[in-house]
Amino acid sequence: MGKGGEMNTGKGDESGGYENPNYPVVIGEDGVPRIGACAVDPLQSFKSTELQLWPIFGNKLSFARPHMRAFHFQWLSFFMAFMVWFAYAPLLVVIRQDLGIAKKGIWMSNVFNVAACVVARFVVGPLGDVYGAVKVQTALLGFCGICTFFAGFVNSLAELCLMRFLIGVGGATFVITQLWSSEMFAKNVVGAANAMTGGWGNCGGGMAIMIMGFIYEGFRDTGMSDEQAWRRAFYIPAVAVILVSVCMFFFSDECPSGKLSDALAAGKREKVTVKESTRGGFTNLNSWILFVQYATCFGIELHINNGMAMYFKDTYPVSLATAGLIASLFGWMNLFARGLGGYFSDMANAKLGMQGRIIVHTLYLLAEGAILIIFSRVDSIAHAIITLVLFSCCVQAAEGTTYAIVPYVAPKALGSVSGVVGAGGNVGAVVWGLMFMFGDSGKTGYRNLGIIIMASALLSVFIKIKGAGSIFGNDDSGESDEAPPVAKGEEL
Numbered sequence: 001m002g003k004g005g006e007m008n009t010g011k012g013d014e015s016g017g018y019e020n021p022n023y024p025v026v027i028g029e030d031g032v033p034r035i036g037a038c039a040v041d042p043l044q045s046f047k048s049t050e051l052q053l054w055p056i057f058g059n060k061l062s063f064a065r066p067h068m069r070a071f072h073f074q075w076l077s078f079f080m081a082f083m084v085w086f087a088y089a090p091l092l093v094v095i096r097q098d099l100g101i102a103k104k105g106i107w108m109s110n111v112f113n114v115a116a117c118v119v120a121r122f123v124v125g126p127l128g129d130v131y132g133a134v135k136v137q138t139a140l141l142g143f144c145g146i147c148t149f150f151a152g153f154v155n156s157l158a159e160l161c162l163m164r165f166l167i168g169v170g171g172a173t174f175v176i177t178q179l180w181s182s183e184m185f186a187k188n189v190v191g192a193a194n195a196m197t198g199g200w201g202n203c204g205g206g207m208a209i210m211i212m213g214f215i216y217e218g219f220r221d222t223g224m225s226d227e228q229a230w231r232r233a234f235y236i237p238a239v240a241v242i243l244v245s246v247c248m249f250f251f252s253d254e255c256p257s258g259k260l261s262d263a264l265a266a267g268k269r270e271k272v273t274v275k276e277s278t279r280g281g282f283t284n285l286n287s288w289i290l291f292v293q294y295a296t297c298f299g300i301e302l303h304i305n306n307g308m309a310m311y312f313k314d315t316y317p318v319s320l321a322t323a324g325l326i327a328s329l330f331g332w333m334n335l336f337a338r339g340l341g342g343y344f345s346d347m348a349n350a351k352l353g354m355q356g357r358i359i360v361h362t363l364y365l366l367a368e369g370a371i372l373i374i375f376s377r378v379d380s381i382a383h384a385i386i387t388l389v390l391f392s393c394c395v396q397a398a399e400g401t402t403y404a405i406v407p408y409v410a411p412k413a414l415g416s417v418s419g420v421v422g423a424g425g426n427v428g429a430v431v432w433g434l435m436f437m438f439g440d441s442g443k444t445g446y447r448n449l450g451i452i453i454m455a456s457a458l459l460s461v462f463i464k465i466k467g468a469g470s471i472f473g474n475d476d477s478g479e480s481d482e483a484p485p486v487a488k489g490e491e492l
Contacts, residue, residue, distance in 0.1 A: 046256055047186040051193055056339075066253035067184045071197060073252040074177045077137050078201025080241040081173040084148040086208040087237050088113070088164060090309050090324040091216055091230045095160070098227050105157045107437035110306040113164040114429035117171035121426060124172045125179070125419020126277040132260030133180035134252055137173055141245035144170030149238035152231030170241075171302075175422045177201060179415045182407045183255045188346060190407055191357070195342025195400030199334040202396070205305045206331020208237065213324040272412060281416025286409045289459050290402055291424030293365060296456040297398035299428020300368075300449065304330050304395075306429075307436065308388075315442070316381045326385060333392035340393075341400025354408065354469035361401035362460040362471065368394035369453030376447035408468050 051071070052062035062068040088095070092106050101109075120140075128136050147166045154160045177197050185193040212233055219229035257263040264271055281287055308327035312318060318326070341364060348356025371394055375387040402421065409417045436445050464470040 048184060048256075049186045049188055051185070051189050051196070053196075066256050066258060069251070070180060070184050070253050071193065073248045074180050074197040075200035076244060077141055077248050078173050078177040078197065079204035079207070080237075080244045081141060081144060081170040082201055082204030083208045084144050084167060084204075084237045084241050085113070085171050086205045086305050087148060087151065087212055087234060088160075088167075089205075089306050090209045090213045090320070090327075091233065093310060093313055093320055094216065094226055094230050098230070099154075099156065099160070101157050101160070104437055105160075106310070107307075107433060109157070109161045109164050110303075111430050111433040111437065112161040113168045113306065114171070114302050114426045114433065116165045116168035117426040118423050118430065120169045120172035121175050121419045121423040123419070125175050125281060125415040125417070125422075126274045126413075127415070128176050128179045128418075129272050129277040129413065129415035130274050132254040133176045133183065134249060134254040134259075137176045137180070138245050138249040140170055140173050140176070141241055141248070145238050145242035145245060148234055148241065151234040151238070171426065172419075172422070174198060174201065174425075175415065175418045178403050178406065178418045178422070180254060182414055182418075187407075188350070191342035191346040191349070191400070191404030192339060193342070194403040194407070195345075196339040198399060198403060199336070199338025199342075199396055202301065202334040202338065202399075203331055205301075206328040206334065209305065209309055209324050209331060210328035212237075213321040217321060270412065277413045277416045280410045280413025281418075281420050284410050284413075284417065286405075286463055286465060287417050287420040289463050290405065290409070290421045291427075292459060293361075293456050294399070294402050294421050294424040295428025295431070296365065296453040297368060297395050297402065298422075298425030299432060300372075300453070301330070301392075301395055301399070302425060302429035303432040303436070304392075306433070311442075312381075312384075316384075318381075326388075329385065329389055330392040330395075333389060334396050337393040337396035338400040341397030342404050343400075344397075345401045345404035349404075353474040354405075354465055355471060355474055357401065357405050358460050358463055358469075358471040361398065361405060362457050364394055364398040364401055365457035365460075366454055368398055369450045369455075369457065372450035372453060373447055376443045376445075376450065405463070405465075408465050 048067035050059060051057050052059050052064075052068050054061045063072060088109075092109075095101070096103070096106050124136055124140065144167050147163065147169075151163055151167065154163050178194050181193045181197045182190055215233045215236060216229045219232050220226060224232070254260050255263050304327075308330060309320075309324045312326050313320060313323035316323075341360075345357045345360050348360045350356075352359070368391065371387060371391040375384065375391055378384050378387055403418075406417055406421055407414060432449060435448070439445060440448075460471050465475075467475055469475045
C-alpha cells in the first residue's frame with residue numbers, strides 16, 4: 001500500500017485507472033504515479049486502493065472525502081448502533097431484580113433483541129442497493145436512538161421484550177456498513193476495509209457492556225435509587241447515537257461520486273431494483289453457506305455480548321461492574337482481531353486468489369470452535385479470561401474473513417448478499433439463545449457450541465464462486481458477470 005495523495009487509486013483499477021481525464025496524475029513521495037486528490041465529483045468512479053490509517057498501514061491518517069471520511073462514518077455509525085443495541089445487557093441483573101423477572105425471562109428478552117435484526121437485515125440490504133447507504137443508515141440510527149431514549153420506561157417482561165426487539169432493528173446497520181465499505185474500496189484492500197469497519201463498529205458492544213454499569217453506578221452515587229439509576233442510564237447513549245446520525249447524513253458520501261443519485265446520473269452505477277437485488281442475493285447458494293457460517297461467528301458474538309456479563313456474575317464472586325468489564329474484553333478484541341482476519345484474507349488472495357480467502361476463513365472457524373471447547377473446561381477465573389480473549393480473537397477474525405468473501409458472491413446485488421449473510425448472524429444468536437434458555441446455560445452449553453462451530457467450518461468445501469474459485473482452486477474463466485476473476489497474484 002503506497003503513500004501519496006488524499007485519494008489513491010492504482011493502475012489496473014476496475015474504474016479505468018489513469019485514463020480518466022478528469023483527474024490529474026501526480027507523483028507521490030515514493031515516486032509512484034497516482035490519481036491526484038480532488039473533491040467529490042459526480043464523474044468520479046474510483047475505488048480507493050489503500051486505507052490511509054497510519055500507523056496501521058504505514059501511510060498517513062486521513063479523514064478526506066470521499067473514501068476515508070466515509071470509512072470513519074461507516075465504523076462510527078455501526079459502533080453507535082451496536083452500543084445502543086447492547087445497552088441493556090450489563091444492566092439485566094439489576095433489571096430482573098427490579099421487575100421481578102426470572103432468568104429464563106431474561107434469556108427470552110435476549111432472543112427478542114436479536115430476532116428483530118433477522119428481518120431487518122433481509123430488508124435493508126436491497127434498500128441499500130436501491131437508495132444508497134447514507135440514507136438507509138441514517139434512518140436506522142435515528143429509529144434505534146429514539147427507541148433507546150424510551151428504554152428505561154419498561155415495567156414488565158413483555159415491555160422489555162418489545163423494547164429490546166425495536167432497538168434490535170439497529171443491528172441492521174452492519175449490512176449497510178459492509179455495502180458502503182465495498183462501494184468505496186478496491187479488491188486489494190476490501191477485505192481489510194470491511195473487517196475494520198465491522199470490527200471497530202462491533203466494539204460498540206464492548207463499550208456498552210463496559211460503561212453502562214459505571215453510568216448506572218454514577219447515577220446511583222448521586223442519591224438515586226437503583227430503579228431511577230438504571231432507567232436514566234439510557235438517556236446518554238440515546239442522545240449520542242442521534243447526534244452521530246445527523247452528522248453522518250450531512251457530512252459523508254455514500255459512494256466515490258458522492259451521492260448515489262449523482263453516480264446513477266453520470267452512468268457510473270448501474271440502476272437496480274429491489275426485485276433484481278433480492279433475486280441476485282437470495283438465489284445464490286454461496287449466500288446461504290456463508291449465512292450458516294456467520295451464524296457460528298457473529299451469531300456467537302451476539303450471544304456472548306448478551307450473556308457473558310451475567311455468566312461471570314453468576315459463576316464467580318465479582319461485582320456487576322467487574323463482570324461487565326471482564327465481559328467487555330470479548331467485544332474490545334474487535335479493535336484489531338476482525339481487521340486481522342480481513343488483512344490475512346487479502347494477503348491469501350494475493351497469493352492464492354479466492355482459494356486463499358476460503359482456506360483462511362475455514363481455519364479461523366476451526367480454531368474458534370476448538371478454543372470455545374477449551375473455555376468450557378477451565379475452572380479458574382484467570383484461565384476463563386485468557387481463553388475468552390483468545391476465543392474472541394478467532395470469532396472476530398472469522399467474521400472478517402466472511403465479509404472478505406461476500407463482495408465476490410454477487411456484486412450487482414451486494415446489499416442483498418450482505419443482508420442474507422448478516423441475517424445469518426442474528427438467526428444464529430436466536431438459536432443459541434433458545435438453546436441456552438431451554439438447555440444448559442453453563443459449561444456444557446459452551447462445549448456444544450464449540451462442536452457446532454467446528455462442524456460449520458466443513459461447509460467451506462461447498463463454496464464455489466463462479467469466475468473466482470473454491471477451496472480446491474481458482475476459476476479464471478472470467479465467464480461470470482457476478483464476480484470478477486481473481487487470478488493468482490492479482491494485485492487488486
